[in-house]
Every structure is written in C-alpha cells, then in structure tokens.
Amino acid sequence: MNYHLNDLPERTSKPREQGFTMVMDKGLSIRETEDFLEVGAEYADIVKLGWATSYVTPNLKRKLEVYKAAGVPVYFGGTLFEAFIIRNQFDDYRRLLSEFGMEYAEVSDGSLDLNHDRKLEYIRTLSQEVQVLSEVGSKDAEKIIPPYKWISQMQTELEAGAIKVIGEAREAGNVGLFRSTGEVRSGLVEEILTKVPVEKILWEAPQKAQQVWFIKLLGANVNLGNIAPNEVVSLETIRLGLRGDTFTHFLDMDNVDEMFKPAKPTGKPGTSMPRG
Secondary structure, three states: OOOOOOOOOOOOOOOOOOOOEEEEEOOOOHHHHHHHHHHHOOOOOEEEEOOOHHHOOOOHHHHHHHHHHOOOOEEEOHHHHHHHHHOOOHHHHHHHHHHOOOOEEEEOOOOOOOOHHHHHHHHHHHHOOOEEEEEEOOOOOOOOOOHHHHHHHHHHHHHHOEEEEEEOOOOOOOOOOEOOOOOEOHHHHHHHHOOOOHHHEEEEOOOHHHHHHHHHHHOOOOOEEEEOHHHHHHHHHHHOOOOHHHOOOOOOHHHHHHHOOOOOOOOOOOOOOOOO
16 A cells, blocks of 8 residues: 555455455456556456457457456356357357366356256356356346345355355346345345355445445455446445545544544633733
C-alpha cells in the first residue's frame, strides 16, 4: 500500500482461499488486458473469459500468456462448457483445456437443462485434470430454484471435486441469487450459509450494491465474482472500508463518537479572562 491507515480490516493475501475476487473479461484486447493488470493484478485472484467469448477472441493464446505472466489464472466461462456438452463434445472440451494450458474449468448448467447426476460425473472427470469451479443456479429469470436444491447441489458438487461453488447471477446481477431489480434474495443466501462453508462459495455480485451487501454480511474476505476489470480497485476499497458505502462498517464507532465529542468549555460562565 502507498501509506498507512489504522483500523482497516485484515485482508488475506494471494493465493487466497477467502477474499477471492473473480473478474469477468468480456472481450478485452491485449492492450486493455495489460492496462487492467497493471493496476488490478494484485487484487484479481482469477479471471473468467465470459460465457463463450474465447471462441471469437482474436490472439487468444497471446492474451492468455499476458495473464499468465502477471500470475493471474484464467478459465473459460461455463456457457462454453455447456456449448460443448449440448453438442456431445465433452472429450473435445477436455482436449481444448489441454491445448490452451488451462488449470481451471467451470462446470455449469445455467443455460442447459442438465441432469444433476450427469453434471456430477463431469465434475468428477474434470477434477482429475484441472481445478473445477461449479456453478449453481439458472440464467432463466423465470426458473426459481428453492433453497434446499441450491444447498443440495452445492454440497454434492463440492463432494464430487469442485474447489468452489459459484452462486449464479449472470453478468448483469439480475437472476439466480438476485431478483430482476438486482435486490439480493437474502433469505436464500442466509439459508445456504447454514449448510455450506462460506469459504467454499463464490458469490457472483457484479453490482456495487450487491458487493456492499455481501461485505457487510460476511466481511472483507467474502468471495465475490463477475467483477468488471475497471471495478476491481473500487471493490478493494469497499472491502477495506475506504469508500462511503462501508466507511464506518469496520470501525469501533464508540471510539469514534468519543473522539468527536464537543470539547468541554473551560472557565466559569460569565467570567472573562484577565486583560494583559
């Protein structure tokens, strides 16, 4: 950091298990990637190449080399996985991961109606080759999954070999964990937390208000994802209580109130100081 401030929440350091920030790259150029990493590499734990953008991204291997040189791992979005699965090309997908030297893969069924047992088999197979992030929740705003199913799927996907489970929200933050307005389904989140370890959950939270909500509920080291590259530094200030939304959240306000109490007057009312 550039200077010292007292009473900031302690942040975990990379490589992190908690306080994980997943960034969504929706098609950055190589130059834009370099610019992002210049300021954001310290705070970005992993980058997702959103949905199937990797299919149409020019100079993909060069771009992946830029991320690798900065020490920031990358993975292909879950929609690409689903695009291969729906075409019966799972083995092709595995070869793709190997060809591009991917160390992570996302297994999701947000766009595809996939039998859950089959999804678990994909997780088991891929977890022998790469680290798997599995996503729970639907991209269909009309499809409401009850909390017990979220919990059951998260638990079984972790047991199958996923290192973390992702709570679906899309890049807009208006499905899955959230209502169409972007409001958090707080009851759903709180129920999930009764059964699934918080460090194993990566909450997609692209909107600032959503990030603030999770940080206030779970602290500076909550795992958050689908963060825009130009919002990574902003998110770090929210985590540290250095933006108005969380400015007093991590402070002992009793001490603050005491410090800013009006000074007590000295001398007696009605008296005046002696003249010199």
